[in-house]
Amino acid sequence: MDIRSVDLNLLVLFDAMARLRSVNKTAEEIGLSQSATSGALARLREVFDDALFVRTASRMEPTPRALELAPAVHRVVQAIQSEILQQPSFDPLRAERTFTILTPDIGEVAFLPGVLRRMRQEAPRVQLHAVSRPRAAAAESLEKGEADLAVGFFPDLQRAGYFQQALFTSSYACVACARNEAAGDRMTLKQYLAARHVVVRPDGREHLLDRYLDDKGWHRAVTLELSHFMSLASILPGSDLVATVPQDIATVLGRLVKVREIALPFRPPQLQVRQFWHRRMQNDPANRWLRDVFYAVNRRDAGAGMPL
Incomplete structure (x- = not known):
């Protein structure tokens, strides 16, 4: 049997029928009319070339083939619901992982102390790995997933494919x-x-x-x-x-x-300090949490100095 010929919705129907043994109850659970459910059951029988469920005096009883298939189909349906269709989430309190941050040594001394204090409370088992990369390599590191976030002055990352968020302006x-x-x-x-x-x-x-x-x-x-x-x-x-x-x-x-x-004898240029991430990570819950922490800890109002 070619899997491309199988409508996965039919497996949902099969799983409900195997548990409920009733066309009416199955129709109610999966949100179809009774006639639509009967039509889907007919297609399911055609796919497996077996009656699968036979009407008796009290309910729809499974055939031996249906009894054989039921555990495997239930596992597939459960896996789809719990692992594939489940909205991704990130629990920092229980997470055990390492985030890699691209930042120069100025970033290590200016940005990381406050982040580490915050992480000690919110994510005690999460680790940070701070690395420095040449300007040309920063984009590639984010693109390939070798780094999760770049924090600092990275003008080369102000281009398509990367998101950015301003933290503060300095000089x-x-x-x-x-x-x-x-x-x-x-x-x-x-x-x-x-x-x-x-x-x-x-x-x-x-x-x-x-x-x-x-x-x-x-x-x-x-x-x-x-x-x-x-x-x-x-x-x-x-x-x-x-x-x-x-x-x-x-x-x-x-x-x-x-x-x-x-005092400088001229007005120096302004440094726009931002955090950057690749568009692949835009909706990743773990990356979003990391960005939120860096923003909450390191965002400054205009004219504000580096916190203690």
Whole structure:
């Protein structure tokens, strides 16, 4: 028998008949008229080339073939109802799984602490895996399911096939060692460009501030280039270097080491921090829960700083 020739609705009818042994009761349960149910029963008999259910004085009795089929058909109908047609759900309190988050090291220090505190209460057995990817690889990681969410500044993901949600808008700050006598609280543009800069380019990529300065024709005197923002916590103290970093990094550095924030001699570009996910995950309950947590914890009003 070719499965393509079988109407699966007939299996629902068979299961009801095997349990109820009545055309009238079966019609009521599956929502068909008595005549439609009788017609469907005739098609079912044709498919299996067997009478299946025979009328007796009190009810419809199953044939040996029907008795043989009944357990298997019931399992199929139950599986379809409970596993295929069941609305997907996600229970964070009972879930045991790992979510992979694409974010640079700035995201690890700015976004994850609050999320972890929330997860400890809501999802104690859920794990997070934070990874950094080059800009070109972020889209591929989300598309292939290698990552569940990207959080941060990802302009390359603002395209078809990806959803996004704004978290907050931030900017840049210039910081130096608090004991750096060469750096006051303010610099002219000439002094800023001539200062000894340490520049952080995660994954070796150009960033928004680099493009902004290049468009202005301004070139800094770069003494050191790093791949990780948090390396500044050991580089800046005792040095005469200055670093222009996202405001969240300046805040974190100020909590770790003694730094001085220097007013920039220009208005820096704004950083639009968002979370991104591939359209495949739009209706996934687990991914939706993860997005809701990141949004609830990390969304900020305009002008608000990084939370403690």
